[in-house]
Amino acid sequence: MAGGINNVGQSGLSYVDQLKALQGNKKPDETTGKQDLKQEDFLSLLTKQLAQQDPFKPVGNDQMIAQMASFATVDGIGKMNNQFDTLNASMTSNQALQASSLVGRDVLVPGAAGVKQADAGMAAMVKLPQSVENVFVRIENEAGQLVRTLEAGAKPAGDSRVEWDGKDENGNPLPAGKYKVKASGLMDGENKEFDVSTYANVNSVLLGKGDGNVLLNLAGFTSPVRLAEVLEVGKA
Structure with missing residues (x-):
């Protein structure tokens, strides 16, 4: 078995590298053509890592905190990008409303x-x-x-x-x-x-x-x- 949460099997890939590999293997959405990792993908990967860890060398608290911090950071960035998109659309609409007074x-x-x-x-x-x-x-x-x-x-x-x-x-x-x-x-x-x-x-x-x-x-x-x-x- 792999030693520690940073490994799956004998791949030797870090948590972030495995996420990138998982995203690269996901097929594009048939309707949008995007390749997005959702929250359940992160949780699934984390569960598999925990299930395949070496029982004689269990993951330490500091490693677990680091993994959860990485997950929280990626998830937070995704939510922040969505909020910026919403804010940008709102600002554009407000600008258009103000600019309508320029007609004539x-x-x-x-x-x-x-x-x-x-x-x-x-x-x-x-x-x-x-x-x-x-x-x-x-x-x-x-x-x-x-x-x-x-x-x-x-x-x-x-x-x-x-x-x-x-x-x-x-x-x-x-x-x-x-x-x-x-x-x-x-x-x-x-x-x-x-x-x-x-x-x-x-x-x-x-x-x-x-x-x-x-x-x-x-x-x-x-x-x-x-x-x-x-x-x-x-x-x-």
């Missing part, structure tokens, strides 16, 4: 590409690393053609809002669609391009695919945007 409002999202609605203009935010004497804003259509140039004037360092009335150089309203806002200016004697973010209207709110993300469907955007990417919430 404008939000600022990274990227120079924005959507112009019919009979309306566009607003954007230019991020300046330092103050600039004169900021120039260029509006390009979806084909990359320049349709309007604006002189925004002097701007301080930080975020500066710029607006376009939706018209071309001759004052004619341009059709609805996607447009790109670009900003540049002289900085330290050189012409520099600056980061631009644009505003978009929120159509609806979506829950992520089990990853805890809340997604926003924006007017004119083909792909949703994560709530965490929103830089600012504008007017309704």
Whole structure:
């Protein structure tokens, strides 16, 4: 017989190694495809270990406590993971509920590409690393053609809002669609391009695919945007 609770037969495998071996031999669940060890698996293995121990060298109290502590730790980790999954689902639902108040409002999202609605203009935010004497804003259509140039004037360092009335150089309203806002200016004697973010209207709110993300469907955007990417919430 094996000497001590740490052995089954003559395998010489530790308690943890035997658990791993048992898990590896379990067939995947037909419905979920998972390989999970349940509480009865641990108890069954522990009972077999006790039944096969050497009666002349019975397990000591310290070994028994160590085995039970290992079992309690593994079982506790499994329960904690389940609790975290429940908490994550609850937090995602709460985020989605809060984000629902954004429907119909404008939000600022990274990227120079924005959507112009019919009979309306566009607003954007230019991020300046330092103050600039004169900021120039260029509006390009979806084909990359320049349709309007604006002189925004002097701007301080930080975020500066710029607006376009939706018209071309001759004052004619341009059709609805996607447009790109670009900003540049002289900085330290050189012409520099600056980061631009644009505003978009929120159509609806979506829950992520089990990853805890809340997604926003924006007017004119083909792909949703994560709530965490929103830089600012504008007017309704």
